Amino acid sequence: MIASTPAPVSTAQDTGGSEAAARKQRIRRRLERLIGVAATEGNELRVLRNGDEIFPAMLEQVRAAEHTVDMMTFVYWRGEIAREFAAALAERAAAGIRVRLLLDGFGASRIEPHLLNAMDAAGVQVAWFRKPLLLSPFKQNHRCHRKALIVDETTAFTGGVGIAEEWSGDAQDPGHWRDTHVQVRGPAVDGIAAAFAQNWAECHDVLFDDRDRFIEHTPRGEAVVQVVRGSASIGWQDMQTLIRVMLTTAQHRFRLATAYFAPDDYFIELLCDTARRGVQVQILLPGPHTDQRACQLAGQHHYAALLAAGVDIRQYQPTMMHAKIITVDQVASLVGSTNFNRRSLDHDEEIMLAVLDEGFTATLDDHYDQDLERSEPIDPARWSHRPTSQRLRELAVTPLRRFL
């Protein structure tokens, strides 16, 4: 079925306060009841766009830490920023602060050994999540894809960023990727800390010690935030529920930006259904610059069905689009580590903030608008005449789809 004309997205001015409040409450109650994790009030959020904003904010907090630093990352590759983080973590550990660093055994395997040695010598507790060669093939496929930094139990960060030179800069060219991270203050910090603790517990004997203060959080802002954890498992998991709720609850507009778009047929059909019932569905994906061409081809296999349903697909031109963002109806947003692919929805450990806040969502929507200006739409007529060679490449990755 071809989509009807999308319902117009109301502007901030004509979105009455009561209507926005009702939308937020509807999403909040669905998420709380279906995921079983309470949202918290009183959070202060700061959107950080690209390495130029993300890394100084994170490093500033690390360097000012007085009690504890907990950091987990999927990617820890190379470059000046990798050295800066190692030096900052080592300096705090040498000063007597408890510093814990959790690295994914696959994603962070390119870390420079001398950085590990320096951190170890300074007293940083480094743990590896499921080093591939030590595991069964089943466990190897389930990675810790979460990105989180928690400092002194009061400030936390999560989002899409990896620790590598690719994320430095301001998305100004293909060597500097586009990404979004969030700084959190308030009670939602606990949820991010719990995500760290969940994975740390698998890799280390000591879950907490007398340096953990378990503080009471005071309200810092107005944002309502639910911290949702995806966990590697067989069967339906919370990350799928989260995105399913956002898609089925959207009334006017559902926006997605993702680095890796290769969902299963269920989520393709759900995107199509959402567009067919009149919601404006926009998808922003990497274009000519992607570090995982097989994943891009797996997603492109579904473009024709999505376009036929009325989904608007754009490809980001200047560099790799690595942000993982969803906004719904100007009132709700998701931001965190979760891509729109089977790795994130079926296989890996993930963390996502579900934020119910118009101001925060407006900032993400504003950034999305700016990203759209640097993107090219996929034209349905031209896509239907794409070369046979492209179609064959899409088919060639079919056996890999469940792992992408």
Ligand SMILES: O=P(O)(O)OC[C@H](O)CO
């Ligand atoms: O898996 P992500 O989204 O953290 O991205 C990491 C790199 O792209 C791996 O190639």
